[in-house]
Amino acid sequence: MDQISSKKVQILESALELIREKGFHGSPISQVAKHASVAAGSVYTYFESKDEMIFELYRYVKSEVLKEISEKDDPKKNFEDRFFDFWNNLTSLYQERVAFQSFLEQFTSSPYNTETMQLETDPWGRWTEAFFREGVESGQLRPLNPKILSMMVMGSVISLIRFRTYFKTKTASASQDLHLIPQMVWDGIKFQ
Amino acid sequence: MDQISSKKVQILESALELIREKGFHGSPISQVAKHASVAAGSVYTYFESKDEMIFELYRYVKSEVLKEISEKDDPKKNFEDRFFDFWNNLTSLYQERVAFQSFLEQFTSSPYNTETMQLETDPWGRWTEAFFREGVESGQLRPLNPKILSMMVMGSVISLIRFRTYFKTKTASASQDLHLIPQMVWDGIKFQ
DNA sequence: GATCCGTGATTGAACGTTCATTCAGTCATT
């Protein structure tokens, strides 16, 4: 019953793709609707306003990321392995679904990301926090606030993806080195 | 002679502040002009269009950051000290001038950040790349492409600032741990 | 010193466009 109507998802996915290409201003409802093969007016059957649509898109993307990453995590492994799984799964996901990463970045740095929005219950945020807390409690990570560890790791993932996206063509040499990044991050956060 | 007209700087600073508060859409030329105490039409004496104004703002902010950071760097010190100076100076700068960081993030993740824009000669980008190259060549950093090292460090700085901004009030405990971040980053990138 | 003129900067109302949103009408299903 928590099933989201398929037309609603169609609209969200259409908005996601458009926003990746053109940003928030470059994505009028008329275009979003056209790409989703519905009429402009229909968008308002599913969302109160464009703003509300974008807030729901934010929740949607984070819930998709959570679904994907949490289901591939194996809590029975030791934490170091789980960390590299986490890293690889997240970078692959962002690589496959470029619009996820692009939308999240745009949203986060935009004024949509109000204080209210940040205080909203955030399953993905709580999951990552719990993940890193386990690392700390099992003694494999530095004894720091898991929010901070999480922030550092996520920041690196984002930097990496951005790097890959921007420097797709040139600097083939550099791309060799990219494999070393998760190790560097691990060396930074592990218990020494 | 390369002096930028003070009215032009007034407009840029006004736009910077407004964009930090309200983002690109929330910063119409009429408002930018009002905050800069000029008429809307005058903006077009200094910039061809709103887009061109935003591109110039991007160049302006990066040149200000370069000026500030490069003048405080002391190449005579050993690289580890220079790294911590770099870190502290950059975080302080972004803390003092919140609009710099906010604008750069919004710009980078927006469609303004076209391929053409990225190919433009970028003194700040070249400076940081040279900085990390020196670290590699002096044997104090891991032998990686300096672009990648630069990216990792900048990503962490940004994450830290974001963290500070968003979690200003709550989690006072966490803020103790924030001091440890540059050390963690250094442990990740130093030659082991 | 007072007055006038010319020039370039500055103004802000007006224009045309784009967009979010609405709603009267149409369609599909039962």
Next chain:
DNA sequence: AATGACTGAATGAACGTTCAATCACGGATC
């Protein structure tokens, strides 16, 4: 025939940009 989903043209507000009018000021003239 009734119901509810769907449509897309119409509406009005907001915006980027233009440009005729005004202003500020330095020099020329008396």
